[in-house]
Amino acid sequence: MSVCKHIRNQGYSQREFLVLRRWAIYPHPSVPHYTNKLFTHHELQHSDYLSQLCIGYRHILFWARWVVTVIWRCIFCAYHKLFGRKYTPLPPIEDLALVQSATTLAEWIRRGKRSAESVVRAYIHRIQTVNATLNALVDERFAAALEEAREVDHRLASLTKQEREALADSHPLLGVPFTCKDNIKLTDMNHTGGIVSRRGIKAEQDAVVVARLRMAGAVPLGVSNVPELAMWCETSCTMYGRTNNPYDVTRTPGGSSGGEAALLSSCGTALSIGTDVGGSIRIPSFCCGTFGHKPTSGWVSLEGAGLFPDALNDSFGIQVVGPMCRCARDLTLALQVMAPHAAKDLASKVQHTDLRDLKFWWCEGLDTPLCSPLDPALRHALTAATHYLSTTFEAPLEKLEWPRDMSIATLMWNNKLRDDYRGQPPMTVDMTNRKGRVSLLAEGLRWLCGRGRFTFPLLMMATFQKLLAVNEDPQDSPHYWKPMQEFLMGTLGKTGVLLLPTLPQLAFLHHEFVPNMLDFGHTCIFNTTEMPVTAVPLGLSKDRLPLGLQVVVSPGQDHISLAVAQALEDKFGGWVSPVPVTV
Incomplete structure (x- = not known):
């Protein structure tokens, strides 16, 4: 059964179907255990703004991302020059x-x-x-x-x-x-x-x-x-x-x-x-x-x-x-x-x-x-x-x-990391060779003052890991x-x-x-x-x-x-x- 037919058979309206089809967020029929919907049926029924954003503004978002890419490229080219x-x-x-x-x-x-x-x-x-x-x-x-x-x-x-x-x-x-x-x-x-x-x-x-x-x-x-x-x-x-x-x-x-x-x-x-x-x-x-x-x-x-x-x-x-x-x-x-x-x-x-x-x-x-x-x-x-x-x-x-x-690809990767490395210390501990714990705030201030012991990307990754840390079992995550x-x-x-x-x-x-x-x-x-x-x-x-x-x-x-x-x-x-x- 096709994805389109599978969705229609669940009783969604035409507008809801367009949202689901456009963003491909409905469970795929070839994945029987895929139950992680991003939006429920009720949320779709009462989310006109979200529907318009997903359907009407998708191409605009792509163009906006292209403009942002060009701007960043110009900034970095000028910096290196x-x-x-x-x-x-x-x-x-x-x-x-x-x-x-x-x-x-x-x-x-x-x-x-x-x-x-x-x-x-x-x-x-x-x-x-x-x-x-x-x-x-x-x-x-x-x-x-x-x-x-x-x-x-x-x-x-x-x-x-x-x-x-x-x-x-x-x-x-x-x-x-x-x-x-x-x-x-x-x-x-x-x-x-x-x-x-x-x-x-x-x-x-x-x-x-x-x-x-x-x-x-x-x-x-x-x-x-x-x-x-x-x-x-x-x-x-x-x-x-x-x-x-x-x-x-x-x-x-x-x-x-x-x-x-x-x-x-x-x-x-x-x-x-x-x-x-x-x-x-x-x-x-x-x-x-x-x-x-x-x-x-x-x-x-x-x-x-x-x-x-x-x-x-x-x-x-x-x-x-x-x-x-x-x-x-x-x-x-x-x-x-x-x-x-x-x-x-x-x-x-x-x-x-x-x-x-x-x-x-x-x-x-x-x-x-x-x-x-x-x-x-x-x-x-x-x-x-x-x-x-x-x-x-x-x-x-x-x-x-x-x-x-697939904008959540990195979140799924983080979920896999947590699943594989259960019980392992966070990056802030690894940064000290597992002999303590780094203060991200203090290291961030040192970096801003030009005396950082770590690069900005590592501090950023460690911060994201800390912010994304949750106590739930990885299998219970929507990602x-x-x-x-x-x-x-x-x-x-x-x-x-x-x-x-x-x-x-x-x-x-x-x-x-x-x-x-x-x-x-x-x-x-x-x-x-x-x-x-x-x-x-x-x-x-x-x-x-x-x-x-x-x-x-x-x-x-x-x-x-x-x-x-x-x-x-x-x-x-x-x-x-x-x-x-x-x-």
Whole structure:
């Protein structure tokens, strides 16, 4: 039964039906337990003003939001033009190894085309030349990495050709350099989460995901910058400073894995490891034009991939660890190493996925005037991608209609956070490294006086968390996350694929995300619903800023989104270097 017919059968008047249909706030028939109406039948009968606002003023609200977006953009452009720092442009790429995929580098090293030491040295030199501009890497182990690379070369020199080829299975990343973000443990490297109360703290052991990469032969170079507590969509903290986008230093690389994305896109690393609790892999991947994958919840161990061990439970569906790469096929290789049990035979599954058997869904975002309007370049990229997939593979294509007003996406995400992290202390406690509690009023005054110990976004997030704190059970909330998960899983099934923008605007100028923070709903809704997602770059805009989209599938169907990502890379080219390649 259609939504329209389902609503009419409940006895609503034509006017009430228009309100419900326009805002899609009535329970969707495919979600039997969805009982969280925003308005009751009685309220609709006696709410002429509300009906007129929803129906008559909806387009006006969208236009008003567009005007607000333009005004904010002009303000931030003027600010960066007048007060922005001058940076040295990134140098061109002069070593062919820097633009190769991790898969290709591993093959070169195994076959002796390049030594592991020369590859690692090339990446170290690249980091040293770009980091002054990007401020991405915050702690390094270059000497140790070179020593490990020499050990790889010595080992390879003693093997026969057949033994070297066998390493493709036992050590598929042998000699390949990688980095991870500061909140993921790498032995003897900073493990601060960007908060001043953890200054000087070093990791005493590797996170499980780092240990698995090292067992596969990968060589860690260091750790990268994160926003404080890894809880913001830009990468800036009082301890390390701000990380810049390699395509335009006045813009953010995203967050919270922004340091990784900036390094990866500028060819400072061959493989990056990030965490994602609300978009922290996909937003930086979008802003920096790389691939990133948020895997099915529970696939990759969370042990060591955070600041506080009791908050890292693999049963928590909202947080995941995943890879970021310049090549779509590297995502599959990295996942097989990071999740050896869950991702077993993943490459074979991706290879044998027939895109003609899939059904594609699309939408232009959350369809709410509270979010930024969709940039025309992103709309064109989305249209081109969906047209290519539907025509080339003769697959059905249908627009997704959200079952309710999605301006509450961030509230559902907060509900999921409270559901997963029951009993965990608030951010004001985490800000002290769990050795007290921060006074938000006092810290806010310190920030206003220019002596703040925390950034404004962290203080804002902590304030929102405090204001939204309620004693009710998350399941009793009108924003309970489970019905939305049931809707998406019921819609996509095992062969459905949803394509939508990662963000509605291109990479934001520094600090511009603050007035546009509800745009974060485009990514966090899939953490809320525990859906695996692949971020896919689709080239550059006319202003040479990355374009891209998200490929969403049902839990456990990661091979489908990875196969779609490879198809889109083959068509649209994938990652594009932010600087000239002169080799």
